[in-house]
Amino acid sequence: MSIKIENLTHIYNPSSPFETTALDNISFEVTEGEFIGLIGHTGSGKSTLIQHLNGLLKPTKGKILINQVDITSKDVKLQDIRKNVGLVFQYPEHQLFEETVYKDIAFGPANLGLNEEEIKARVVEAMDLVRLPFQELRDRSPFELSGGQRRRVAIAGVLAMKPNILILDEPTAGLDPKGRDEILEQIKSLHQQVQNTVILVSHSMEDIAKLVDRIIVMHKGKVSLIGKPTQVFKEVEVLESIGLGIPQITYLMKMLKENNIKLREDILTIEEAKAEIINWIRGNKNA
Amino acid sequence: MLKDITIGQFYPTGSFIHELDPRTKILITFAYIVGLFIVSSFISYGIVALFVLGCIFVSKIPVKYMLKGLKPLRVIIIITFIINIFMTSGTIIYSLGPLNVTVEGLYQGTFMAFRLVFLVVGTSLLTLTTSPIALTDGIENLLNPLKPIGIPAHELAMMMTIALRFIPTLLEETDKIMKAQMARGADFESGNIINRAKSLVPLLVPLFISAFRRADELAMAMEARCYRGGDNRTRMKQLVIQKNDIISMAVMGMFIAILIYVRIR
Numbered sequence: 001m002s003i004k005i006e007n008l009t010h011i012y013n014p015s016s017p018f019e020t021t022a023l024d025n026i027s028f029e030v031t032e033g034e035f036i037g038l039i040g041h042t043g044s045g046k047s048t049l050i051q052h053l054n055g056l057l058k059p060t061k062g063k064i065l066i067n068q069v070d071i072t073s074k075d076v077k078l079q080d081i082r083k084n085v086g087l088v089f090q091y092p093e094h095q096l097f098e099e100t101v102y103k104d105i106a107f108g109p110a111n112l113g114l115n116e117e118e119i120k121a122r123v124v125e126a127m128d129l130v131r132l133p134f135q136e137l138r139d140r141s142p143f144e145l146s147g148g149q150r151r152r153v154a155i156a157g158v159l160a161m162k163p164n165i166l167i168l169d170e171p172t173a174g175l176d177p178k179g180r181d182e183i184l185e186q187i188k189s190l191h192q193q194v195q196n197t198v199i200l201v202s203h204s205m206e207d208i209a210k211l212v213d214r215i216i217v218m219h220k221g222k223v224s225l226i227g228k229p230t231q232v233f234k235e236v237e238v239l240e241s242i243g244l245g246i247p248q249i250t251y252l253m254k255m256l257k258e259n260n261i262k263l264r265e266d267i268l269t270i271e272e273a274k275a276e277i278i279n280w281i282r283g284n285k286n287a
Numbered sequence: 288m289l290k291d292i293t294i295g296q297f298y299p300t301g302s303f304i305h306e307l308d309p310r311t312k313i314l315i316t317f318a319y320i321v322g323l324f325i326v327s328s329f330i331s332y333g334i335v336a337l338f339v340l341g342c343i344f345v346s347k348i349p350v351k352y353m354l355k356g357l358k359p360l361r362v363i364i365i366i367t368f369i370i371n372i373f374m375t376s377g378t379i380i381y382s383l384g385p386l387n388v389t390v391e392g393l394y395q396g397t398f399m400a401f402r403l404v405f406l407v408v409g410t411s412l413l414t415l416t417t418s419p420i421a422l423t424d425g426i427e428n429l430l431n432p433l434k435p436i437g438i439p440a441h442e443l444a445m446m447m448t449i450a451l452r453f454i455p456t457l458l459e460e461t462d463k464i465m466k467a468q469m470a471r472g473a474d475f476e477s478g479n480i481i482n483r484a485k486s487l488v489p490l491l492v493p494l495f496i497s498a499f500r501r502a503d504e505l506a507m508a509m510e511a512r513c514y515r516g517g518d519n520r521t522r523m524k525q526l527v528i529q530k531n532d533i534i535s536m537a538v539m540g541m542f543i544a545i546l547i548y549v550r551i552r
């Protein structure tokens with residue numbers, strides 16, 4: 001499913017002393033099956049933006065088209081949109097409420113009106129996706145799990161609805177490095193399997209650099225950069241001026257290049273960099 | 288949804304009224320409430336209306352914003368109005384089965400509705416112009432003389448501060464959890480009463496859990512900073528009565544005097 005945002009503006013508490021323009025005339029498009037990284041400093045409007053994509057927030061101005069359908073128009077049923085657009089909130093573990101892990105994950109699918117069998121199949125599948133052992137945890141209370149496990153339960157609760165567009169708001173905030181990598185890895189592999197459209201919100205360039213097709217950089221309610229990771233990382237000055245910076249490995253490659261060491265520039269991961277540098281050393285020896 | 292609740296919200300403008308000592312404002316508000324009960328004619332209401340409008344003007348709070356605060360109460364006001372219309376005996380002008388509309392009822396209903404409106408507008412003026420912290424400071428200070436007879440002034444004030452402080456936080460949290468459940472297909476808006484009550488479970492459970500967690504964390508943080516109740520605590524900001532406070536109280540005294548005069552005239 002594709003997403004198109006046209007001149008979207010959102011103002012919180014309009015005409016009061018607490019008025020804040022959280023989104024300021026934003027426009028961009030996401031094509032079907034794309035993996036997008038949405039990045040920006042605290043308060044840049046990321047969470048506000050994604051809440052518009054399934055109709056939780058209404059724009060002050062502008063349009064949101066999901067598969068060419070304007071979801072801000074009155075005849076659109078929001079339930080239908082929410083079926084298609086799955087949103088995992090920041091700190092989603094705070095939304096858990098059921099007595100058992102199974103029931104909590106089943107909440108979304110049950111709201112879709114599926115039958116028992118289908119619901120069970122989906123819970124099993126979703127728990128597997130986030131690497132939670134089904135038999136062991138299905139009857140446990142979500143409140144006696146660890147923070148990381150609770151996060152996974154909450155993510156599974158949205159995955160079980162099988163949304164065509166999956167949006168995750170900082171799914172890895174506050175997790176340990178291993179948990180973080182695992183969750184990102186699972187999101188990526190799910191994306192590769194089913195080719196859904198994914199929007200991943202993050203603070204960390206490191207995290208999203210190697211995962212996404214395109215990066216959208218937000219700053220003070222505006223889109224300041226948009227493009228492939230390698231393109232975006234060329235704008236080091238812009239990124240630094242808004243307090244973001246680029247992955248360390250990209251810095252390294254840039255510095256090597258400035259010292260006249262000819263290496264590929266579009267390198268995003270340590271593994272790639274290693275291969276490239278070793279290659280270069282070998283090449284030098286032979287010459 | 289929840290954004291419309293403005294009762295108890297602070298609206299900073301830095302006006303003359305905002306700068307007054309909280310104690311002055313609390314006392315004036317009490318006097319005002321008493322004043323409202325002295326009122327017995329629409330002429331007096333005219334005076335009250337002028338006074339309230341004057342205060343709103345001085346406070347620089349938009350009238351529109353004040354009226355928005357009345358919105359959630361319109362049901363109560365309308366019910367009061369209707370009950371009074373039907374429940375007062377007197378000259379009947381219209382009959383609806385066993386119910387009679389009387390002239391006196393109409394008069395009484397309008398009267399009570401106005402009283403409620405003025406009550407809400409006047410008291411919300413207090414909370415709109417006084418930050419929660421200043422307000423509880425004022426209350427604590429006013430209650431202090433009652434300490435010897437066993438009124439825990441400081442504890443009461445602290446409880447109020449905390450409660451007031453967490454109202455917006457809890458509203459925000461409610462909003463967030465509601466959205467998260469709506470994203471999972473929860474429906475809070477349609478269905479019959481039983482279904483609606485059921486649909487609140489996914490909202491209330493996480494809300495209570497987070498409220499308890501917050502309470503726990505707050506208690507811990509206060510202990511960690513050696514909070515031991517009110518004895519020997521000093522304050523960063525001392526409350527002082529100034530010239531403006533005296534003027535305000537004088538104005539209020541005049542207002543009450545006029546109301547009494549109109550009443551016994």
Ligand SMILES: Nc1ncnc2c1ncn2[C@@H]1O[C@H](COP(=O)(O)OP(=O)(O)OP(=O)(O)O)[C@@H](O)[C@H]1O
Nearest residue numbers: 012013020022040041042043044045046047048049
């Ligand atoms: N419910 C709300 N009411 C009023 N203002 C809000 C609300 N939510 C967000 N804002 C304001 O809107 C702006 C954008 O907030 P938003 O939550 O979208 O930022 P963000 O990019 O998600 O930040 P973070 O990385 O910290 O999550 C901020 O200035 C914030 O103060």
Ligand SMILES: [Mg+2]
Nearest residue numbers: 046047090169
């Ligand atoms: Mg956010």
